[in-house]
Every structure is written in C-alpha cells, then in structure tokens.
Amino acid sequence: MSDQQLRIGVIGTGVMGADHVKTITESVSGARIAAVADLDLDRARAVAEPIGAVASGDALDLIAGETLDGVIIASADRTHAELTLAAIAAGLPVLCEKPLAPTVAECEAIVAAEQAAGRPLVQVGFMRRFDPSYTDLRRRIAAGEIGAALLAHAVHRNVSMPAGWDATATIVNSLVHELDVMPWLLDSPVVEVLWLAARESTRVHYADPQVTLLRLRNGALVTVEVTANAVYGYEVRCETVGELGTLELTTPVTAVQRRGGGVRHDLAADWRPRFAEAYRIELQHWANAIRDTPEHPVAGPGSSDGLVAARLTEAVLRSRETGGWQAVPTTATTASPESGDPE
Numbered sequence: 001m002s003d004q005q006l007r008i009g010v011i012g013t014g015v016m017g018a019d020h021v022k023t024i025t026e027s028v029s030g031a032r033i034a035a036v037a038d039l040d041l042d043r044a045r046a047v048a049e050p051i052g053a054v055a056s057g058d059a060l061d062l063i064a065g066e067t068l069d070g071v072i073i074a075s076a077d078r079t080h081a082e083l084t085l086a087a088i089a090a091g092l093p094v095l096c097e098k099p100l101a102p103t104v105a106e107c108e109a110i111v112a113a114e115q116a117a118g119r120p121l122v123q124v125g126f127m128r129r130f131d132p133s134y135t136d137l138r139r140r141i142a143a144g145e146i147g148a149a150l151l152a153h154a155v156h157r158n159v160s161m162p163a164g165w166d167a168t169a170t171i172v173n174s175l176v177h178e179l180d181v182m183p184w185l186l187d188s189p190v191v192e193v194l195w196l197a198a199r200e201s202t203r204v205h206y207a208d209p210q211v212t213l214l215r216l217r218n219g220a221l222v223t224v225e226v227t228a229n230a231v232y233g234y235e236v237r238c239e240t241v242g243e244l245g246t247l248e249l250t251t252p253v254t255a256v257q258r259r260g261g262g263v264r265h266d267l268a269a270d271w272r273p274r275f276a277e278a279y280r281i282e283l284q285h286w287a288n289a290i291r292d293t294p295e296h297p298v299a300g301p302g303s304s305d306g307l308v309a310a311r312l313t314e315a316v317l318r319s320r321e322t323g324g325w326q327a328v329p330t331t332a333t334t335a336s337p338e339s340g341d342p343e
C-alpha cells in the first residue's frame with residue numbers, strides 16, 4: 001500500500017515546512033513525506049528521521065535527485081523563485097508557500113517558465129482560500145445574502161514578530177494574504193491601493209499597526225489592518241457590509257467559558273492552529289490533483305495568482321513611499337475549488 005502513496009518532498013523545515021510535514025504525515029491520505037531538505041542538515045534530519053524520510057542539506061539535490069511526485073517549498077521567501085523554477089524544469093508539481101516570490105519580475109519568470117512547460121505545475125500556498133469560514137463567507141456573499149457587498153473590514157493580527165522584522169516584511173509576508181483573499185472573497189480585482197501608518201507603537205521601531213485601503217473594480221472598498229505585534233493573541237477577522245446586512249467570519253473555537261462574571265474563548269498563539277483545517281484541505285486537494293489529474297496537478301491558487309499578489313504588494317510599497325493612492329494593473333483572479341472534504 002505504502003508504495004502507492006505519492007512521494008512528497010519538503011524544502012525548508014522551519015515553522016511552515018515542519019507543519020506541512022506533520023499535516024501530510026498525520027492527516028492527508030494517499031501521500032507521504034519521502035524527502036526533506038534544509039540548509040541546516042541537522043534540522044532536516046530531526047524532521048526526516050522519525051518518519052523514515054531522506055534528509056538532505058541541498059534543496060536542488062532533492063529536486064533533481066529524488067523520485068518525487070511533488071515538492072513543497074517552504075524555505076526563505078528569497079529562495080522561492082530559484083527553487084520553483086528548478087521544480088518546473090524537472091517537471092515536478094510544486095506547492096510554493098506565499099509569497100510566490102518577493103518581486104513581480106521573479107513571479108513573471110515563473111509564469112513564463114510554467115507556460116513554456118506546457119502544463120500548470122505551480123500552486124501557491126494561499127491557504128485561506130481553503131478555510132471553511134472563508135469559503136462559507138464567499139459562498140454567502142456570492143449568493144446575495146446581504147445584497148451587493150459595498151465595504152469590507154479585514155483585521156490581521158500577529159502576537160509578535162522576530163528581531164529584524166520591519167514594515168516591509170509586514171506588507172510582503174502578512175498583508176499579502178489579504179491582497180490575495182479579499183478580491184477573491186468579493187469577486188472583483190483590486191484597482192488601487194493606499195497605505196497608511198497608524199501612530200507607532202513604542203514597542204517597535206517601524207510602522208505597526210498599518211492600514212491599507214483597497215478599491216475593487218466593482219467599486220467596493222476594503223479596509224485592512226495588519227498588526228505585527230498585537231501581543232494579546234493571533235486573530236484574523238473580516239466583516240463584509242452589504243446593501244441588506246453584514247456577514248462576518250467566525251473564528252473556530254473549541255469551547256466558550258463563562259466564569260467569574262466574564263465570557264472567554266482562547267485565541268491561538270499563531271496562525272497554525274487557526275488555519276490547521278485550511279492547511280489540511282489545501283494539502284489534500286493538492287495531493288488529489290497530482291494523483292487524479294496529472295495533466296493539471298494544481299488545485300487552487302496558481303502562479304498567476306502569485307503574480308497578481310506580487311503586483312499588489314509592489315503597489316502598496318509604492319503607496320508607502322509616495323503617500324498617495326497607487327493604481328494597479330487589473331488582472332482577473334482565478335477560481336479556486338470551494339471547500340469540502342476531498343477524501
């Protein structure tokens with residue numbers, strides 16, 4: 001049975017790489033981790049050995065040398081383009097963590113290489129598109145429950161960020177989720193963006209929180225708050241205001257406590273527990289696509305979505321420099337599967 005399972009390689013065994021190894025090993029059917037690579041070979045070994053996978057210190061060796069059915073790229077953002085291009089050259093389906101690459105030029109090179117390869121090979125790890133609360137929200141907005149959507153408020157708060165983090169990292173690494181998911185949610189591309197800084201926290205020396213306004217082609221406005229150092233817990237919220245009412249994302253909680261005159265539900269410390277189900281569904285859809293539709297081994301946001309997000313990211317960075325609205329070239333977002341358990 002085990003040799004019928006897809007053989008998946010994982011590059012990068014930091015927070016997300018290790019989490020994907022765990023999710024595939026414990027919760028995804030029909031696939032197993034066969035190889036793991038990290039510049040830190042000891043770290044790769046620590047992840048690989050308990051599950052009987054091969055460990056390597058060289059990502060390009062893993063892509064070229066192992067007989068794999070797919071590769072997950074979860075190494076540093078600056079390595080994404082080179083490794084994704086290598087996977088495409090090897091004809092290997094790839095799930096690349098977001099951002100697809102930090103610059104528009106790199107994303108364009110990936111889109112061009114994939115087109116030259118003659119079949120889609122690249123999926124981008126915008127896992128929110130698989131999150132049951134986001135897909136429910138999207139379905140109900142599309143069904144017209146609140147009439148036309150006019151405005152949406154998105155809130156994205158991390159507990160804290162490591163030393164070396166800055167306002168650019170918040171845009172490239174955190175805001176990018178909102179730049180992908182909000183036009184997908186409201187089914188209209190972003191045409192212009194405006195970046196604004198709040199009063200700066202005394203706890204860090206860069207703009208935090210920050211607010212970005214997105215104007216969609218259908219005229220809807222989106223306000224996005226991203227806070228890198230919210231201290232109190234990890235939280236993602238979203239409320240859409242329509243002509244007839246509002247629809248709001250609910251955060252999955254296990255139980256609500258009422259005690260001592262108060263009501264309490266606990267928040268996650270980071271995104272992994274909050275989006276665990278989204279990651280599981282994302283990885284299961286991806287594995288199923290590799291197995292069932294080898295001519296199209298992509299089951300969600302692809303390289304063109306990564307490119308759109310990179311264009312938006314660069315527009316936000318320009319708005320931060322100029323202090324004004326920045327126009328964005330419009331490109332249609334691609335459809336992704338609705339949530340559902342593909343097993």
Ligand code: ISE
Nearest residue numbers: 098156158173174175177271
């Ligand atoms: C992190 O890299 C992620 O992808 C998380 O989903 C996001 O919430 C966080 O802001 C990012 O830094």
